[in-house]
Amino acid sequence: AQKITQTQPGMFVQEKEAVTLDCTYDTSDQSYGLFWYKQPSSGEMIFLIYQGSYDEQNATEGRYSLNFQKARKSANLVISASQLGDSAMYFCAMSRSGYALNFGKGTSLLVTP
Amino acid sequence: KAGVTQTPRYLIKTRGQQVTLSCSPISGHRSVSWYQQTPGQGLQFLFEYFSETQRNKGNFPGRFSGRQFSNSRSEMNVSTLELGDSALYLCASSLLLAVTDTQYFGPGTRLTVL
Numbered sequence: 445a446q447k448i449t450q451t452q453p454g455m456f457v458q459e460k461e462a463v464t465l466d467c468t469y470d471t472s473d474q475s476y477g478l479f480w481y482k483q484p485s486s487g488e489m490i491f492l493i494y495q496g497s498y499d500e501q502n503a504t505e506g507r508y509s510l511n512f513q514k515a516r517k518s519a520n521l522v523i524s525a526s527q528l529g530d531s532a533m534y535f536c537a538m539s540r541s542g543y544a545l546n547f548g549k550g551t552s553l554l555v556t557p
Numbered sequence: 558k559a560g561v562t563q564t565p566r567y568l569i570k571t572r573g574q575q576v577t578l579s580c581s582p583i584s585g586h587r588s589v590s591w592y593q594q595t596p597g598q599g600l601q602f603l604f605e606y607f608s609e610t611q612r613n614k615g616n617f618p619g620r621f622s623g624r625q626f627s628n629s630r631s632e633m634n635v636s637t638l639e640l641g642d643s644a645l646y647l648c649a650s651s652l653l654l655a656v657t658d659t660q661y662f663g664p665g666t667r668l669t670v671l
Contacts, residue, residue, distance in 0.1 A: 477656045487645050489662035496657055535600065539656050544590060544602040544613050545649075 446471045448536050448548035455553050457526045464511070465521040465551045467536030473497075477539040478519040480510065483550070484532040492534075495519055526555045559584065561650050561663035569669045575636040578666045582629050582650030588612075589631040590660060591623060594645040603646075606631055607654050635668075643670045 447470040457463040469478065480492040495503045495510045503510040511520040523530055536548045562581045570576050582589050590613075591603040602615035606625035623633040629650070635642055645667050649660035 475656055477658075479659065481662070486664070487647075487667065488664045489647060489649070491659055491661060494657075494659055539658075539660075541656050542613075544605050544615065545660055546602075547600040549599050 450548035452551045462524045479537045480521045481535045563663035580631045580648030586650035588651045590649045592647045
């Protein structure tokens with residue numbers, strides 16, 4: 445069965461610094477997608493970034509980049525120049541053909557001034 | 558383009574009652590998925606619909622049901638509510654069912670069962 449592991453329950457980072465949130469996954473599928481979502485205290489899940497299993501370049505979206513290491517089955521999220529508004533829960537998720545999106549347990553990020 | 562909308566946003570029910578939650582996907586999206594989020598269990602998949610057909614179902618009892626209409630709008634129903642059904646119910650829509658399709662989430666419905 446596919447499994448998403450986020451080993452950091454909570455992280456602190458100072459404003460304007462970069463932070464890396466870890467995500468490892470387990471699948472024997474060749475074709476899959478990896479996603480990161482942000483969930484502020486309001487509850488809405490906000491899509492941040494996507495990486496396809498066949499993509500050779502790491503995905504980037506503004507201040508977000510995904511450090512994709514296929515052989516190690518890791519898909520870490522890097523947030524550059526953290527802002528106070530980045531404080532939230534962050535979820536890593538994986539999609540596979542014929543299966544629903546599978547989420548990790550999440551990492552709570554707190555950005556301090 | 559309007560995002561995913563969910564109604565109602567908040568709901569308080571008592572044990573034994575039933576509840577219906579509604580989700581309107583992004584215009585043009587044909588797939589709708591439902592998730593339950595609780596502090597203890599995290600995000601759990603409920604069901605997934607595409608073109609009015611349930612394509613996938615999570616490991617939930619038969620009290621949880623859903624449907625999708627021809628305009629892609631979806632509803633989920635929980636009958637005989639239990640205290641443990643208190644949760645944030647999230648709906649997500651995507652264009653199709655492809656692995657590469659991003660699911661966009663609505664704001665959620667927070668259900669409290671007393």
